[in-house]
Amino acid sequence: MSADPRVSIHPDSSVLLAAIAARLITKLVDTQDRYGEATIVLTGGTMGIGTLRAVADSPACRAVDWSKVNVWWGDERFVEADSSDRNTVQAEEALLGRLPLDPARVHRPGAAGDFATADDAAADYARRLAEAASAEHESELPGGVRGVPRFDVLLLGVGPDAHVASLFPEMAGIRETERTVVGVENAPKPPPARISLTLPAIKSADEVWMLVAGEDKAGAVGLALAGAGAVHVPAAGARGRTRTLWLIDAAAAAKVPQELVRKEPASA
């Protein structure tokens, strides 16, 4: 089972980022109250990294016990380890470098230089995910997904072509049904070589949050929420098991089907 999308619209991208940061901090604190730890899956791009900066800027950031947060990435660009193109490097600069994280809980996908191909790095990342998986958690997952730990919250940006993570429309990655991680070559968004969680791995997450701002995304958001097929519109297929939350600004919401937009209660 996966959760139907819920849409929350904010006036502009700066309000949106502050709201996402507040929700994320609360989610991590709540999850730690329940499980003693929390697991987050990060993404790249303007919204993914902007969210991390907004968390860093929030005074509530220190409410989270960062030493008990597990960090994974939904996708990574397959370039040298110190390249500023790496999502991990950008995340480090935006937030992670300032936090008292436990290095053993931070799981960076492999880099070019350490692996010959994106496929090799993807296989290594899949192996590490499987090592972190527990039989108890896997037994809760529908559809036979195996080899992933519990993801409490998985963040995704959305491209103008409706890609999520590094799963691009019509390409092999979005069609993958068995593996949890794929290597990607010839991605239409540079850099061309990437590593990505697959849709089955993304859909194993408890909560999936889609972070989207800007009018250039309105078409993709509208199609995804109107129920398009995932091969053509990858964002349509990204759902969490208990929650699928679209956190978007007004410009990105221009083509959202009206029945999905939460109406404000009429004032008395």
Ligand SMILES: O=C(O)[C@H](O)[C@@H](O)[C@H](O)[C@H](O)COP(=O)(O)O
């Ligand atoms: O590494 C990447 O490029 C991403 O993970 C990618 O999926 C990104 O999240 C979207 O392209 C949205 O990016 P923006 O928020 O910049 O539009």
